[in-house]
Amino acid sequence: MAETPLVELNDISIAFGGVQAVDHVSVDLYPGEVVGLLGHNGAGKSTLIKCLSGAYRMDSGEIRINGEPAEINNPRDARAYNIETIYQTLALADNLDAASNLFLGRELTTMTGLVDDGAMESETRKVMGRLNPYFQKFSSPVSALSGGQRQSVAIARAVYFNARILIMDEPTAALGPQETRMVADLIQELKKQNLGIFLIDHDVHQVKELCDRAAVMKNGKLVGVVKVDDVTTDDLLGMIIAGKTPEGVAA
Amino acid sequence: MTDTASKDADTDLPQARKRGLVASLELDMRLLGMIGAFIVIAVVFNILTGGRFLTPRNVFNLTIQTVSVAIMATGMVFVIVTRHIDLSVGSLLATTSAVMAMLQTEWLLQIFGFSLGHPALPWLAILGGLVAGTVIGAFNGYLIGYLTIPAFIVTLGGLLIWRNVAWYTTNGQTIGPLNETYQMFGGISGTLGTTWSWTFAVVASVAALYALWSARRTKQGHGFPVKPLWAEGAVGAIAVGAIMGFIWLLNSYEVPQRVLERDFEARGEVLPEGYTAAYGLPISVLLLILVALVMTIVARRTRLGRYIFATGGNPDAAELSGINTRLLTVKIFAIMGFLCALSAVVASARLSFHSNDIGTLDELRVIAAAVIGGTALSGGIGTIYGAILGALIMQSLQSGMAMVGVDAPFQNIVVGAVLILAVLIDIIYRKRTGDT
Numbered sequence: 001m002a003e004t005p006l007v008e009l010n011d012i013s014i015a016f017g018g019v020q021a022v023d024h025v026s027v028d029l030y031p032g033e034v035v036g037l038l039g040h041n042g043a044g045k046s047t048l049i050k051c052l053s054g055a056y057r058m059d060s061g062e063i064r065i066n067g068e069p070a071e072i073n074n075p076r077d078a079r080a081y082n083i084e085t086i087y088q089t090l091a092l093a094d095n096l097d098a099a100s101n102l103f104l105g106r107e108l109t110t111m112t113g114l115v116d117d118g119a120m121e122s123e124t125r126k127v128m129g130r131l132n133p134y135f136q137k138f139s140s141p142v143s144a145l146s147g148g149q150r151q152s153v154a155i156a157r158a159v160y161f162n163a164r165i166l167i168m169d170e171p172t173a174a175l176g177p178q179e180t181r182m183v184a185d186l187i188q189e190l191k192k193q194n195l196g197i198f199l200i201d202h203d204v205h206q207v208k209e210l211c212d213r214a215a216v217m218k219n220g221k222l223v224g225v226v227k228v229d230d231v232t233t234d235d236l237l238g239m240i241i242a243g244k245t246p247e248g249v250a251a
Numbered sequence: 252m253t254d255t256a257s258k259d260a261d262t263d264l265p266q267a268r269k270r271g272l273v274a275s276l277e278l279d280m281r282l283l284g285m286i287g288a289f290i291v292i293a294v295v296f297n298i299l300t301g302g303r304f305l306t307p308r309n310v311f312n313l314t315i316q317t318v319s320v321a322i323m324a325t326g327m328v329f330v331i332v333t334r335h336i337d338l339s340v341g342s343l344l345a346t347t348s349a350v351m352a353m354l355q356t357e358w359l360l361q362i363f364g365f366s367l368g369h370p371a372l373p374w375l376a377i378l379g380g381l382v383a384g385t386v387i388g389a390f391n392g393y394l395i396g397y398l399t400i401p402a403f404i405v406t407l408g409g410l411l412i413w414r415n416v417a418w419y420t421t422n423g424q425t426i427g428p429l430n431e432t433y434q435m436f437g438g439i440s441g442t443l444g445t446t447w448s449w450t451f452a453v454v455a456s457v458a459a460l461y462a463l464w465s466a467r468r469t470k471q472g473h474g475f476p477v478k479p480l481w482a483e484g485a486v487g488a489i490a491v492g493a494i495m496g497f498i499w500l501l502n503s504y505e506v507p508q509r510v511l512e513r514d515f516e517a518r519g520e521v522l523p524e525g526y527t528a529a530y531g532l533p534i535s536v537l538l539l540i541l542v543a544l545v546m547t548i549v550a551r552r553t554r555l556g557r558y559i560f561a562t563g564g565n566p567d568a569a570e571l572s573g574i575n576t577r578l579l580t581v582k583i584f585a586i587m588g589f590l591c592a593l594s595a596v597v598a599s600a601r602l603s604f605h606s607n608d609i610g611t612l613d614e615l616r617v618i619a620a621a622v623i624g625g626t627a628l629s630g631g632i633g634t635i636y637g638a639i640l641g642a643l644i645m646q647s648l649q650s651g652m653a654m655v656g657v658d659a660p661f662q663n664i665v666v667g668a669v670l671i672l673a674v675l676i677d678i679i680y681r682k683r684t685g686d687t
């Protein structure tokens with residue numbers, strides 16, 4: 001591809017104490033592309049994307065956005081680059097309602113500078129209506145929601161703010177088949193809008209269906225990046241488990 | 252924002268719902284519970300004292316005794332909501348009180364050459380105290396937020412440090428009498444009188460009704476369900492009734508004849524036959540009402556408040572949402588320090604002098620008030636009005652027992668037991684309602 005990648009993660013490393021969680025990993029992402037991140041538990045997938053979302057500071061390596069070196073030191077920096085993240089842990093404030101969570105850190109305000117709960121709830125109803133039409137618990141704290149409902153709040157938060165780069169860390173882990181379908185449709189739609197999406201998912205079938213390319217990690221190291229159309233699900237499983245890329249498919 | 256206990260969230264079709272009375276009124280159950288507890292305490296003590304507890308005079312005293320702890324308790328709500336604690340508020344009160352006492356009796360006189368009666372003295376002293384309190388609070392917040400020393404340790408150290416900084420500030424001396432204008436913030440020496448008290452009551456009532464009306468209009472504007480008009484009217488009537496009743500009670504506390512005579516004499520006049528006057532609303536209570544109002548708006552309607560509650564609910568989520576939780580900690584403790592200084596004005600003005608032991612054990616009263624008022628030590632939950640009611644309940648118990656003649660040690664035993672009981676009731680209530 002001749003166009004500049006939306007995101008380039010170059011040679012990223014980060015260690016926690018003695019654990020080399022991410023070890024010289026490089027992945028890129030183009031506009032309108034979905035890149036799947038695969039790997040066993042503890043492979044370093046979440047840690048890698050947290051360097052991009054500003055949750056962690058990498059020890060070494062470089063992040064480029066649209067070809068330009070990007071300085072991402074905290075989640076606010078990432079938001080400034082239009083990077084939105086759905087964390088595996090969802091990162092919701094349990095004591096607040098859906099609207100407060102959706103707009104957390106970016107509240108809508110009235111002319112007097114006070115938070116405008118009415119407007120925020122109204123917007124939340126709109127976006128949730130698209131994602132999860134059965135959702136009605138707008139005035140309960142999110143601690144009163146089911147796992148799937150909480151997940152839809154986290155997804156709504158990420159898609160509401162016109163992201164250019166979307167990071168989804170196991171977005172469908174707690175969702176039922178119908179809601180999972182809805183997220184899949186959403187990913188397709190966002191792709192058409194030219195977003196770049198990193199999708200972490202343990203389901204290789206889902207990755208093959210939704211992603212253009214897949215990056216596989218094992219023990220903090222990158223096993224390889226492949227075009228999903230060039231490989232079978234068994235190939236992907238082989239990469240995850242054995243850590244070997246099949247001959248002649250590296251993308 | 253967080254108190255949705257009585258709001259029915261499963262459906263948003265108002266007409267499709269059969270509502271109970273409480274549900275229609277959308278009253279806050281916790282608020283009702285606390286008001287209920289307060290009424291029970293008041294009635295029981297009133298019976299035990301043969302009607303002396305609920306006299307205008309005693310109600311007046313009760314409110315002015317509550318103010319200092321209640322002001323600090325509103326700040327403690329923010330501190331505890333964000334999973335911190337502040338054990339230094341009593342000592343901080345002492346330090347700021349010492350600073351203000353020294354400013355108005357010595358320092359300002361030396362620096363600016365003011366004479367003792369200079370009209371700017373009390374105001375500059377108060378300003379100095381507020382700045383000192385805010386700066387010390389912010390410094391605590393810096394140690395906690397940026398240097399990540401636990402709040403418990405920072406403020407436990409602060410408890411010792413500031414108590415003794417206060418001592419050195421005055422060389423251990425009692426400073427007084429304080430400026431007369433300054434003393435107006437103490438309670439009985441500064442009240443609004445009948446006319447202004449009624450004026451306040453009318454303004455407050457109109458403001459309350461306007462707030463209800465505009466909240467309803469906002470909801471309607473977004474097409475959200477609103478409660479039936481009769482229920483809205485009932486809530487409005489209760490609010491206005493409470494304001495008017497409170498002011499009526501305070502306005503019924505008449506200034507004793509001998510005090511009037513003295514006042515008139517001081518002005519070189521003779522007390523006219525049949526002349527009476529009432530105290531009305533103390534300025535200190537007015538100050539508390541303003542603090543309560545501002546703090547409630549901060550808690551519910553500002554970003555700062557939203558971030559305080561979000562951080563208390565889930566610090567990681569707050570951080571990942573781009574909230575600068577370290578700076579937030581500095582702001583919270585700065586607010587706490589500011590409110591300690593404000594309480595110091597009220598406390599020392601009430602005594603009419605600064606003494607070394609001012610504010611001793613206040614940290615415990617303030618924390619207890621916030622907790623009795625429903626602030627959860629696990630963070631994320633608490634209300635300003637709850638903390639004030641908590642302070643009022645504690646003060647009522649204490650002065651009620653004193654009036655009945657209960658020994659001082661036993662009074663403390665009861666207050667301690669009530670603290671534990673209040674938290675137990677809260678835990679049971681939350682389990683029942685599934686409200687976190």
Ligand SMILES: Nc1ncnc2c1ncn2[C@@H]1O[C@H](COP(=O)(O)OP(=O)(O)OP(=O)(O)O)[C@@H](O)[C@H]1O
Binds near residue numbers: 044088
């Ligand atoms: N904050 C942290 N402190 C210490 N070690 C950490 C931290 N975060 C991650 N690790 C370690 O880094 C490694 C990679 O963790 P990571 O969460 O990135 O795995 P993952 O690929 O997302 O796994 P999963 O599929 O289970 O979500 C693990 O060994 C983990 O224990």
Ligand SMILES: [Mg+2]
Binds near residue numbers: 047088
């Ligand atoms: Mg993970």
